[in-house]
Amino acid sequence: MENTKRNIHRIDKLIDAAGDIASVNTPPFFKDKVLVRLGQIQEGIQPAQPVLHWFSPKFQAIALLVFVMLNIGALLYYKKDLKAQEVQTFAEIYGFSASEETSILN
Amino acid sequence: MEEHQFLSDLKAQKREAYALLLDQYEQVVFNTCLSFVPNIEDAEDIAQEVFVEIYTSISKFKGNAKLSTWIYRITVNKCLEFIRKRNTKKRFGFMQSLSGTGMPIDKTSYFTEFNHPGIQMEQKEQRATLFAAINQLPEAQKVVFTLHKIDGLSYKEVSTITGKSIPSVESSLFRARKNLKQVLTRYYKKEEG
Numbered sequence: 076m077e078n079t080k081r082n083i084h085r086i087d088k089l090i091d092a093a094g095d096i097a098s099v100n101t102p103p104f105f106k107d108k109v110l111v112r113l114g115q116i117q118e119g120i121q122p123a124q125p126v127l128h129w130f131s132p133k134f135q136a137i138a139l140l141v142f143v144m145l146n147i148g149a150l151l152y153y154k155k156d157l158k159a160q161e162v163q164t165f166a167e168i169y170g171f172s173a174s175e176e177t178s179i180l181n
Numbered sequence: 182m183e184e185h186q187f188l189s190d191l192k193a194q195k196r197e198a199y200a201l202l203l204d205q206y207e208q209v210v211f212n213t214c215l216s217f218v219p220n221i222e223d224a225e226d227i228a229q230e231v232f233v234e235i236y237t238s239i240s241k242f243k244g245n246a247k248l249s250t251w252i253y254r255i256t257v258n259k260c261l262e263f264i265r266k267r268n269t270k271k272r273f274g275f276m277q278s279l280s281g282t283g284m285p286i287d288k289t290s291y292f293t294e295f296n297h298p299g300i301q302m303e304q305k306e307q308r309a310t311l312f313a314a315i316n317q318l319p320e321a322q323k324v325v326f327t328l329h330k331i332d333g334l335s336y337k338e339v340s341t342i343t344g345k346s347i348p349s350v351e352s353s354l355f356r357a358r359k360n361l362k363q364v365l366t367r368y369y370k371k372e373e374g
Contacts, residue, residue: 078373082366082369082370082373083366085369086361086362086365086366086369087362089307089310089311089365090311090330090358090361090362090365092304093311093326093330093331094330094331094332094333095304096216096297096299096300096331097298097299097300098208098212098299099211099212099215099221099297099298099299100208101207101208101211101225101228102211102221102225105203105207105211105225105228105229106200106203106204106207108229109199109203109207109229109232109233110196110199110200110203112229112232112233113194113196113199113232113233113236114196116233116236116237117194132270
């Protein structure tokens with residue numbers, strides 16, 4: 076109960092004090108920066124954009140998805156290949172391999 | 182006559198006219214931006230956008246309202262645009278989907294970080310909570326509360342800028358205060374619990 080009362084008082088005080096903010100001066104060179112930008116607009120110069128500006132979070136997510144899928148694909152393919160190789164090695168060790176029978180050395 | 186000439190110079194995109202405009206309004210625009218977005222870098226970017234918008238659309242200014250009112254409207258719209266973008270980014274953010282939405286007030290929702298030079302260090306934490314709570318208000322209430330309570334404009338000025346009647350402004354302000362109390366009560370309850 077006391078906590079609730081304290082909170083109500085705290086909230087009222089916080090809301091009432093919302094305007095107790097000192098006026099802030101504009102950052103240095105603000106005016107110059109704006110005037111340069113306006114001059115660029117007048118001359119039709121577009122502000123320089125970063126090289127990969129088009130690579131938005133949407134594209135980043137798609138690229139990540141493609142990367143993950145490629146990796147999963149490669150891993151599955153590698154596992155399948157490894158299994159076949161293991162069977163082949165096993166067959167060769169125990170002499171079940173057909174390739175051994177057709178070898179010119181035999 | 183002088184104001185008419187000044188407007189003509191602005192419409193003619195004369196550099197000297199814009200230098201004068203900046204002298205007159207840079208402080209007001211920047212401080213209003215800070216009232217909506219309490220981060221000095223974000224506010225500077227928005228304030229720059231405001232002057233660019235003034236420059237590109239001054240031809241549309243018919244003089245029905247005062248120039249200062251028109252500039253205020255652009256400033257408010259630019260701030261809301263920024264907040265909307267930030268809120269959307271946050272909503273669709275990757276981390277958001279991982280962490281869920283458990284907190285009633287997310288203090289990182291629409292400004293890079295709380296950095297308002299006009300607020301004393303010891304009040305920073307409380308004010309950050311208040312600004313985050315204001316962000317939860319419906320847009321109309323947010324605008325009225327910010328312009329009147331934070332920016333210190335009168336009902337009449339707020340009414341002219343928003344295009345609403347004075348009773349409507351008062352009513353929005355009343356509802357804003359009520360909603361803020363609810364949001365903050367939930368927040369402090371959670372903080373204690």
